[in-house]
Amino acid sequence: MCRVVDLHQAVLVKNDERAGALRTELAARGTTVVNLLSSPGSGKTALLEAELALAASRGVPVAALTADLATEHDAERLARAGVPVKQVLTDGLCHMEADMLRAQLDGWLPDGTRLLFVENVGNLVCPASYDLGESLRVVLASVTEGEDKPLKYPTAFGLAHLVVVTKDDIAEAAGFDEDAFRANVRQVNPGVEVAVTSARRGTGVGLVLERALAVAAGGAVHRPVMARNGSDGVGDSVAGGGTGVEPGGVDDAMAGGVPVRGRS
């Protein structure tokens, strides 16, 4: 005897709900979250150091939370900017989730923090699926990583609100073709802005901070095509509501007990 239950439920609905609640809660506290994603070594920490120093010099209250599998090296580097910084150790987990971020905030995040930067685990695959309650998702790629990075990691770049090129000071030595990179970004995320930066030279650092502050002030945010799937919001994993299997079909298809179709 068996029974089939129809259950149209997004797998990541819990994370999405927690992220939405966190976004609302932080908005009430005047804080906007900026989520930084990139592969390891592409310069998230260096850019963040520069952003924090610039924000501090302008008197903008900012804070940063940095996630790694192990070590507190990044927090030590970021703390030099003199702003609140916290290290999260994921104990091997490849990405941050909304409740992991929420758990860090009480007793640490000062009231009146304008921008909270979250440096996600260095990884262009897994963090892309998890909304952290951010209002601005920044995806970085350094000039040494190859112009086709956006095509190799389309989910990460496809859901970006802002794409940042890092290490522009060595672009020439690396033979970086900026036009080709921009064309590849456009293929997976038409209309998204690409900011070219060098943390070492300080170029582009102000632009990124301006964009974050504009979002914090309620300015419009780019809406990626990949996020427009019947509903709003980064990380939303629900496809258009009632497009499921028709009644009866569920049971028929399940009766065989074999996977219908795997990866093509």
Next chain:
Amino acid sequence: MHEMSIAVAMVEQATEAPAAKGHEKVTAVRLRLGELAGVVADSLRFCFSLACAGTPLDGASLLIDFVPGRARCEPCGAEWATGMPPQLCCPQCEGGRTELVAGRELQITGLRHADGEPPARTAHPASVQAEES
């Protein structure tokens, strides 16, 4: 390897679903998986079997409905298969005002239970689609 987190979330939801209350064992979970969801089906299958161990889903099969990515151009109306990596600019007019029609799905669409105890019909009658067989 966020597939393990996803598999754990699937097991949680299959166990906690109101319509599933009163059942001892889930024998199959049916999932719609979009081409652009960023989830590897084979990896998810492996993680799912591990995540099910010791739960009411122990030994449950995972049935995956694969949903290809499709996009549509708002201004010119062209519709195309996005492919992978996805082409999200219009191949016809080269515009960027595109809507994703399908491809980001990651959704549990059904559960199959194997026991003689039907779920309480009064709880969530609308969510019960199929009759006992």
